[in-house]
Amino acid sequence: MAKEYFKSKGFEYEEYNVATDIAKQKEMIEKTGQFGVPVIDIDGKVVIGFDRAKINEYLGIK
16 A cells, blocks of 8 residues: 555655565564564664655655
8 A cells, every 4th residue: 555655646656565574573663662564664764554634745856
């Protein structure tokens, strides 16, 4: 859902598989304190799950 949304808005993103990339898994846990995915980091602002309103706010989309 998040990937499709970013593509539809023309935003580039980086995707990490935290099941196989242990370093990124540790980074995610340090930032959020949990294992929930997706974790979306927009310039240091973290969104857990696909929260369209927060994503739009952080990206300046009205």
